[in-house]
Amino acid sequence: MLILSLIAASYAVSAAQGVPEKAISAMHRVFGESLAIKIYSLVIDSTEAEAVYDVTGEKVSGRVIIREATDEQGTIAGYGIVDDVRGKEQPITYITMIKPDGAIADVEVLVYRESYGGEVQYEQFRKQFRGKSRVNDLHVGRGIQGIAGATISSKAIANGAKKVLTLFQLWRREGKL
């Protein structure tokens, strides 16, 4: 009974590991284990919201949490932005990790909730995003190959990465990042 509850406890800890913890694990995996993660937020203003809408057709607003991985000298190794996109019925929580040069380092799904379309969590789909720095290259059918039988979730993640990269580029241009 004690062993069972210990197993349940260890499982529960990993399953209930919140999104912030999963985001930090993802950034350590991609940018380096020993890096410090600095957390702050940026607000999306109306011009930025309009630009994102023009590119992705999605309405965004409010505060976005930015995670910055920095080394001991304070040099930024990369950024991570967590976001939700809508799958067929439920939101998909994912993190887009961007290198200082503006190219995507990786896209990782942190929470996949639906029974269908989960293939987007896997390497085959994700590796297409690495190295891409142009929003136009993040379109299913043009730069990104969707998963046969998982078109909705493929498009959702691709559109999400477009949204995040657009915001990142705007903030870069405005000197906020």
Add this chain to the structure above:
Amino acid sequence: MKICFSFTLLVTLLCAAQTIHAQSTEASRTEATKTEATRIGGYGEISYTEPDGPIHGTLDIPRFVIFLSHQFSEQWSVKSEVEIEHVKVEPGAPSGEVAVEQVFVDYHHSNAFGMRGGLLLIPCGIINQTHEPTTFMSVARPHIDQEVIPSTWREIGLGIYGDLGELVKYQANITEGMNAAGFASTGIYEGRQEGVRSDPNSPGLSAKLDFLPVLGLRIGASIYYQTNTASSLIDSTNQAITISSPLTVVAFDARYDLGNAHFRAEYALDNIGNASDLSLVRGTTIPQSVSGEYIEGSYNLMPHLWESSDVELLPFVRYEMVSRKWSDLAVLKDQTWLIAGVAVKPIDGLIVKLDYEWSKEPIVFTGGGRTGSAKGLLGFGLGYAF
């Protein structure tokens, strides 16, 4: 001892409670991701078919479907689908149909494991489980998915599903089986019980594996087996008829997307055991086997015409064949079709289709109250899914 037991039980319960609420605390402010626990969706098809021959064409709403689901938690949900075929049901008129097409409780534990219980879609081929009109090119579903795989094939039962690593997905179900009382000379289509006060006496076992070996490629292998579809047959004196007719259905399907090009292929085989005895008992010639295959290619031309457009313009062509073998006569009867057309997706979720179906053999068509044969069929369709 008692204290130890209750303490560990309490710890276990607390940990179990924790797993239910793994919500994102950083939901973006995008309006699109504000999801309600209860969701309504749907799909529908509107069609116009004009045969090349003396028979009149038909305008129809082949399907109007409402999808209703509710999330009780991240793991537990109920999903349902109600369908109206051919607009309405009227006594004495050519049949429309209202049916619950799916209703099941779903427990989605993790990527590797989930369970479902209720009226489930049998995993067989592509169309039976993925049949929104936006997912296929032609106005009508492929012949193999009507005549060999009896889409939409759904039965009450229990199932498990999940991913085995990153490249393989599995499904396995045990459901009520088919009833040979509905088999005909064309095949097994009317043998479906569909959850309508069904007889669980002879269950069906079904399983499917989907392989995703490389990006863009998806290969499926399905199997259905039932030891005796004739277990519910009775004679005119209400006595049970004891003959045994096992049913095996196998299907292989493949989808390959390569940039703007899309390919599909499918093969399916129904093997009706002891078909000769079954034919005698039923008083109609039931085929020993029905099989079919198709191969299809389509290509999105839009990026070549207008690079930044999200509209898809998809010319396509499909070759299909269905064969039947009747044991009495040992005759192998084939019919082949060539379907060519174009599908346009102005936006995700909407599709407009135009196609033409040729066959070397006459195509049987019913329109304007008459049934006759046609050399070809011109089809026009509108479809939506959300």
